[in-house]
Amino acid sequence: MSTKKIGISSIAIMMSLFGITGHAQEGKVDVGKNEYLNSCAVCHGEEGKGNGPLAGIIETRVPDLTTLAQENDNVFPMARVYEVIEGTADVQAHGSREMPVWGQRYGIEAAADYYDFEYDSESVIRARILAVAEYIYRLQAEE
Template sequence: MTHLPLKVGLAALALFSLGACSAYAQSIGEQEYVNNCASCHGEGGMGDGPLANLMTVPVPDLTVIAANNDGVFPMLEMIQVIDGRTGIRGHGYPMPVWGQQFQADAADVAGPYGSELMVRGRVLELAEYLASIQQ
């Protein structure tokens, strides 16, 4: 019984850490979005970015992905679309192949295996952010 306060304190610390990690991950995903996606998809993800009018195909509203999929956010499909290296390309090819771009960015720093981990992390961060902005 004397260890109960210690256990409660450790549990609270763990919950706080998980919340902090989640907030940190969302801020990284949001930063990735702002840096790489907002120019076309818009700051709020509604397809109204400053470059949207220059696209040859309509820029989709990213806030209704789940609504257009029976209320379920298709995480794996979004990861594949963002990455673009698996043959699933975003909206008819004007979207950059982010997996390839992210890998080029990381290759000198992390080598071939480490750069792939970095690519997957960045793509997952973006997909998680998109899941968080669903209406």
């Protein structure tokens, strides 16, 4: 792949991740929060407490994401959170995997969004998952 194609692909990916569509943005864009609200809040709630609109119809209890560090000796389990979001972690609480496999969905979305030029699908998926995981880190409750 040529350097030019890589550069153009990288710029387009970043523009889509940050919501830049050719016009100036007011203020800063919180990519992690946007991803979380679009992908996770429906079950986990806007504040991450496990009380989203769909939480009541899911058979298993939706986890409170604000206590992950507390439940892990005050260390945020970043690798575990990443794997759960990506879909590679075995999640007993989800039983039959009620939680969507976001890594797979992000890959499908990238293929649709970037079908007309070369891009690195894995980079797009990682960036989106890391943005969500970092936002969940920011939701951690203070002791």
